[in-house]
Amino acid sequence: MKIDTGNFVRNAKLEMQNQYARTFLSLLPPYIAARRVKVMGSFPDPAAAQELSRAIRAEAVARMPDLLEEFEKNAIAAGARVLWARNAAEANEMILSIARERNVTMVTKGKSMISEETGLNDALAREGIEPFETDLGEFIAQQLGRPPFHIVGPAINVPVEEVCDLFMKKAGMQEETTDPVELGYAARLFLRDKFRRARLGITGVNMAVADTGAIINVENEGNIRFNKSSPRTQVSVMSPEKVVPTTTDALHLLRVLCRNCTGQSISAYVSIDRGPREPAEIDGPEELFIIIVDNGRSRLYHDPKLREALRCIRCGACLNLCPVYAKIGGYPYGWAYSGPMGQVLNPALLGLEETGDLFKACTLCGTCREVCPAGIDHPAIFLHYRALEVKRKRRSSGRWEAILFGVWGTAAAHSAVWRFLYRLARPVLAVFGKKGKIEAMPGPFAGWFGARDLPVPARRTFRDQWRESLSKQGGAS
Amino acid sequence: MGPVSLFIPCTVDFMMPRVGVATVRLLRRLGIEPRYHEQQTCCGQPAMNAGYLDRARKAAKHFIDVFGDDDVIVSPSGSCTAMVKYHYPELLGGEPSWRRRAEDLSERVFELSQYLVDVLGIEDGGGVFDGTVTYHESCQILRRLGVSRQPKALIEQTRGTTFVPMEQADTCCGFGGEFSYRYAFISEEMVRDKIGHYLDSGADLLVVSEPGCLLNIAGYLSRNNPEKRALHLVEFLAGPETDENT
Incomplete structure (x- = not known):
């Protein structure tokens, strides 16, 4: 997917003008926070539960290389094929060749952040293979051509009116509606057809269990389960840090994940699958590929400060x-x-x-x-x-900030210099003051004054007042 | 226990000396005679937050030299307290002898309300204020120091005062040091929300325990709602005296 991190300020200013998004964002945090606190309360000791999940993640990441090998061994024993991709390009190429070998022209997808990261949809489309996101939010975001607004709710910010227009144009919806249930039904009809015809399903992975080789997916719509059970061939794409030591660990993380994510004690669907379909089973893929995409994780693993980033669930x-x-x-x-x-x-x-x-x-x-x-x-x-x-x-370069902090560092270590510089700086700042306050000032701090005043720096600092009078007023010493 | 040593943040020293003066006045009223090292400068927090770790280390070492032997160090700032208490040992981690001094110092630094309530067991600061008061939970005080009950207890024990809650009292006010001017367009929105919750609470006064938050909140009020006031906790507890600000 397109990387646009460099335009943070421009995009943030743009988003802040979106009245709908603003209203939505002002309602979300208090609501979700309350819901989260409530459902965390169903643990006998919420803080202990949280500590345990932290410990599990710390251990899983510390043992990641060994756990991945253990997972691979057990997944292969269960009949899966495990492929290792060093980067995004390799991962996409693996999936493309799986698709080509099977003459697949369309795929269904469950929500997968790693495939957002690798830009899989674009890679598929370039090869003439049509990818359909089947998570409702991801489907909307995909059809709108937008990145995810939220990792859990990718299109949670899109108004129903816009979804209606979109579904009329691109999802075969016949009559206009803003009823969420009707909209959901329209998407369901559209996507069911894709599931019925899909011969390759691609999903992400919430957890990969080392000691069994099982893959766990967590969702509320059932589309991931469809992807894992309906197509003949299934690809599970994961980043290496998804691996956890045991089923017991995974089940605790599952409890904590759902509570922190959507404020649910458990999501509507949890799929725990080990290997492809076995002869006696009624559904599941005939062949299962698990692609482990490093894409920079090994580097993070070996960085003592950044390894922690791999704990994220x-x-x-x-x-x-x-x-x-x-x-x-x-x-x-x-x-x-x-x-x-x-x-x-x-x-x-x-x-x-x-x-x-x-x-x-x-x-x-x-x-x-x-x-x-x-x-x-x-x-x-x-x-x-x-x-x-x-x-x-x-x-x-010698940017003003570096120079400023250079001088600052010397001053902070020498109180005479510190005081002297304040004596020099104060009158300069005070020039901008009126009636004890500064309402505007040019330079790097200008941004402060858009909506705020600042007191004029004091002529008599605390230290001055201490020397002149305060220290002498004391009784006891 | 030896005398209480005042750790007056540079924001207070330069921008709001009245907060430092109020700290002295309050401590004296409670029978505590403070000492003040005139060589103190800045704890180094701005340099650390901007990524200038070597500069922050210089400030930290100076601080340790100045305050090194004091039994109790008290500050009217939670973020500066947290800087010394939690960041110094980490910042000086590569220099064992300095790290040991930092760890040793860490135990002896307190945010003011924490010191009064937890160490001295004082919840009545002896102040008087007729009206309703609400409290902003500053991020470092609440989440780094775990201090929340203490300032509210001090407010509630003040004669004539009724404490009223405020929505989202524990949400950041948008200060964040350089964040406030570098990302002013976001920061302004955050402080606007904070003031909105203050106004909605119906309180006569907003009390804040963190100088940075106070600059932000009072700066916004000064511009947009000059009829409403915000005070530092210690000013509120010490009560008005003469105008010592300039």
């Missing part, structure tokens, strides 16, 4: 509660992943050059860290990226 809780996401929505993050998890993953996978805004457009409020069931410290990772960027930029 894509629940979306951090998006739902992020106060910045709540203002700008998912598009400005410019790639497959949005919100705090996207601010962690997109720079990690794409590099820091074009993703600078992602790790800077954050107040470090820590809500994401607090809510994360995988134990990711997002703000710490943002600070790490910022430090890396400074290191890189410092070598190439």
